[in-house]
Amino acid sequence: MPTPVNGRDAGVPRLVPTKDLRRYAAGVIVEVTSILGLAALAYLIAVAAVAVTR
Amino acid sequence: MSRKPQREDHLVIGKYTGKIIIGVGVLMTVPLVTSVLFGEWDTALDFVISMLACFVFGLSAQIICRTDREIAWSHGLVVASGSWVFATLLGALPHYLSGHMGSYLDAVFDAISGYTTTGLFLMQDLDHISVGLNMWRHLLTYAGGQGIVVIALTFLFKGASGAYTIYVGEGKDERLLPNVVNTARAIWLVSLVYLAIGWVSLTVTGLSLGQSPVTAVLDGLWMFMGAWSTGGFAPSSFNGYYYHSLTYELIAVVLMTAGSFNFALHWAVWTGNRREIRRNIEVVSMAVTLTVAVLTATFWLARAGVYPDAVSLFRKTFYQLISGHTTTGFATIFSKQFVTQWGTVGLFVTTIVMMLGASAASTAGGIKGMRVGIIFKSLVGEVRRMVSPESAVVRSRYHHIRDHWADDGVVKAALIITVLYVAMYLLSALIGVLYGYDLPVALFEGVSAGSNTGLSCGVTDPSMPAGLKVAYIVFMWLGRLEFMSAFALVGYGIASVRGR
Numbered sequence: 001m002p003t004p005v006n007g008r009d010a011g012v013p014r015l016v017p018t019k020d021l022r023r024y025a026a027g028v029i030v031e032v033t034s035i036l037g038l039a040a041l042a043y044l045i046a047v048a049a050v051a052v053t054r
Numbered sequence: 055m056s057r058k059p060q061r062e063d064h065l066v067i068g069k070y071t072g073k074i075i076i077g078v079g080v081l082m083t084v085p086l087v088t089s090v091l092f093g094e095w096d097t098a099l100d101f102v103i104s105m106l107a108c109f110v111f112g113l114s115a116q117i118i119c120r121t122d123r124e125i126a127w128s129h130g131l132v133v134a135s136g137s138w139v140f141a142t143l144l145g146a147l148p149h150y151l152s153g154h155m156g157s158y159l160d161a162v163f164d165a166i167s168g169y170t171t172t173g174l175f176l177m178q179d180l181d182h183i184s185v186g187l188n189m190w191r192h193l194l195t196y197a198g199g200q201g202i203v204v205i206a207l208t209f210l211f212k213g214a215s216g217a218y219t220i221y222v223g224e225g226k227d228e229r230l231l232p233n234v235v236n237t238a239r240a241i242w243l244v245s246l247v248y249l250a251i252g253w254v255s256l257t258v259t260g261l262s263l264g265q266s267p268v269t270a271v272l273d274g275l276w277m278f279m280g281a282w283s284t285g286g287f288a289p290s291s292f293n294g295y296y297y298h299s300l301t302y303e304l305i306a307v308v309l310m311t312a313g314s315f316n317f318a319l320h321w322a323v324w325t326g327n328r329r330e331i332r333r334n335i336e337v338v339s340m341a342v343t344l345t346v347a348v349l350t351a352t353f354w355l356a357r358a359g360v361y362p363d364a365v366s367l368f369r370k371t372f373y374q375l376i377s378g379h380t381t382t383g384f385a386t387i388f389s390k391q392f393v394t395q396w397g398t399v400g401l402f403v404t405t406i407v408m409m410l411g412a413s414a415a416s417t418a419g420g421i422k423g424m425r426v427g428i429i430f431k432s433l434v435g436e437v438r439r440m441v442s443p444e445s446a447v448v449r450s451r452y453h454h455i456r457d458h459w460a461d462d463g464v465v466k467a468a469l470i471i472t473v474l475y476v477a478m479y480l481l482s483a484l485i486g487v488l489y490g491y492d493l494p495v496a497l498f499e500g501v502s503a504g505s506n507t508g509l510s511c512g513v514t515d516p517s518m519p520a521g522l523k524v525a526y527i528v529f530m531w532l533g534r535l536e537f538m539s540a541f542a543l544v545g546y547g548i549a550s551v552r553g554r
Contacts, residue, residue: 027324028247034331035311038341039304039372042348046368049356 058553059546065121066129067136067546072115074137078145079108084193085148089186097152097186104147111144131542135535139543142166142531145194152187154178156516163523168194170534171417173286173383173508174526176516180291185272191287192279198534199283199313199417200245244320245282252278252309259301277302281309284417286383286508294373294384300365303373306384314340314380314412316424322455335431335452336413336423343426344379347407348372354399374509379407381419383508392511393495401511405498408507409479419506419533421475425468427452432465474537478504478529485525486513504529 082105089098125133146158146165155161160176167174168191177183177191253274260270273289280287290296294306312320319337322330331337352371361367370387377384392401411420435450442448450460458464482500487493491513499513503526514526532540 023326024247024324027320027326027328028251030323030328030331031312031315031320032308034337035308036304038311038344038376039307041345042352042372043364043368045345045348045352046356046371047364049352050364050367053353053356053359 057549059550062121062123063129065119066123066125067132068115068119069121070125070129070133071137071140072112072119074112074133075108075115075140075144076112078141079105079112081193081197082108082148082190085186085190088189089184092185094184094186097148097184100148100151101186101190103151104144107147108144111140128542128546131539132546135531135539135543138166138169138531138535142169145169148187148190149177152183154180154183154187159520159523160516163527164191165194166527166530167508168192168285168287169198170506170530171195171199171283171285171381171419171508172503172506172530172534173280174503174510174514174530175287176514176518176523178516180289188272188276188289192276192285192289195283195285195287196279199285200241240321241317244317244324248282248309248312249278252282252305255305256302259299259305260297263297263299263302277306278309280384281306281382282313282417284310284313284380284382284412284419284506286377286385288384294377294386295388300369303369303386307373307376310380310382310384311376314382314416314418316413316415316454318415318455319413327455330455333453335427335454339423339427339430340379340410340412343407343410343423344376347375347379347403351375351396351400351403354403355396358395358397360395374404375407378404378507378509379410380412381408381505381507383502385509389510389512392498392509398494401494401498404509405494405501408498408501408505408509409475411505411507419504421472421505424454425472428460428465428468429472431460432468435460471536475504475533478532482525482529485522489519489522500526500529504533506530506533 082101086098086101086105089095089101142162142165145168146161149155149164150158150161154177155164156176156178164175164177166172173195175191255274256277257270257274260273261267265273276287276289279285286293288294288296294303297303316334316336319330319334322334348371352367355361355371356367361370373384373386374392376382387395392404396404409420410426411422412418414422414424431450431452435448439446439448451457452460479497479501482504483493483497486496486500489496491499495511495513498509498511501507502509503514513522
């Protein structure tokens with residue numbers, strides 16, 4: 001089975017395309033969740049900042 | 055002494071530039087159809103005239119510059135930078151003909167701001183422009199984010215072997231698939247999937263906020279284009295502030311951040327390599343610098359008591375900072391509030407994140423996380439070398455899709471571009487100061503233009519000095535093309551005159 005990253009020539013990474021749409025959907029979910037995780041961290045920082053400065 | 059370009063060189067460059075300009079003319083079909091659908095006949099006529107200008111230019115170039123010669127590396131760089139100049143001059147026609155611009159210079163400013171995904175604008179009475187023109191503004195920024203060359207590669211080149219050089223000249227150097235045209239199509243796949251998700255989410259949110267169906271659909275599409283392309287154009291002069299909605303803001307945050315990711319990262323995660331998002335040097339670099347920036351600005355603004363509660367503090371601070379870091383330029387505060395409310399530290403932190411920018415081979419601008427990460431790793435490597443025994447071999451490594459060694463050549467390339475960006479930022483500040491603006495304000499606005507961000511603290515305005523408009527136009531162009539292809543165009547011009 002090919003690995004997701006299999007190209008090494010000329011230093012350029014080449015990735016294997018897939019027709020499995022569930023993989024694409026999972027990729028989008030991973031990206032969106034990671035970004036919202038950053039937002040959640042920023043919210044916690046805001047809560048801490050308000051608690052500390054008042 | 056450089057080699058003087060031969061007649062064949064001019065023909066190759068002219069031929070490919072003509073192809074790309076024809077692509078710009080074809081792109082104008084979208085706002086033209088929009089204008090017709092909404093019965094905006096004056097606007098439709100503006101687009102017919104502009105399309106004709108593009109086709110006359112492009113076809114003339116094709117006819118005059120007929121050649122079978124393959125495009126070479128140096129040609130590609132000149133075509134990329136040159137076609138951006140012509141695409142801007144011709145793409146500004148609909149703006150100018152609309153009557154909403156103070157001058158043709160202002161129209162060129164807005165057009166290049168769109169193409170370079172900057173988002174600064176000089177358009178007057180933005181809230182009352184036609185639907186067709188609004189469509190063109192946002193389409194420009196979407197096309198610029200994708201890359202005009204990527205669009206031309208997708209539709210016009212059909213597997214040209216030398217097309218890769220033009221693609222690289224536009225500031226994208228990732229080959230996701232062996233064929234560059236397939237790479238361009240993979241970039242489209244990622245963008246179109248996010249278009250579907252983003253457009254639907256924003257439209258539904260707009261409807262829930264009480265917008266009419268047509269307005270919700272149009273605003274959803276345009277806000278998607280502004281966010282995904284990290285362009286920052288919005289249909290309202292109030293920008294993101296217009297919607298007053300946490301949901302709308304969070305969707306925009308997701309879209310602008312996803313838009314600022316390297317297309318190679320998207321492709322890796324989408325094809326099953328999910329750990330890449332935690333390991334990639336650009337993501338790690340941005341997560342660290344963003345967290346430091348959010349910590350600093352949040353505590354500063356909390357201490358100053360600018361916002362009444364944690365939710366307001368989070369919404370304002372995080373939104374402006376991630377907008378700046380991804381070089382989008384969406385704002386939920388007014389321009390002047392950066393100066394009057396955010397103060398020195400707020401301005402400084404926002405300026406720094408704009409300078410850094412987001413990922414290479416994305417729609418974003420700035421120095422880029424890849425270079426910041428490589429330089430940091432190299433610095434750590436130098437320190438390790440100093441404290442290691444003389445016989446020890448110390449090499450730095452970074453991860454982008456796979457592990458790479460941060461060899462001297464890689465570090466040197468990262469440093470050269472970084473130094474050029476910093477020099478441009480300082481020059482932009484100096485020019486602003488010479489025109490009478492305070493240093494923090496001049497630096498903020500100059501960095502915003504040069505990093506293709508588009509946040510403004512009030513300098514960019516139709517009444518600003520013409521010299522400053524020209525300077526920002528040049529900085530937007532240089533920043534988007536990452537200098538090298540712009541330098542190649544200048545070198546080509548000099549060699550044409552003085553070469554042997």
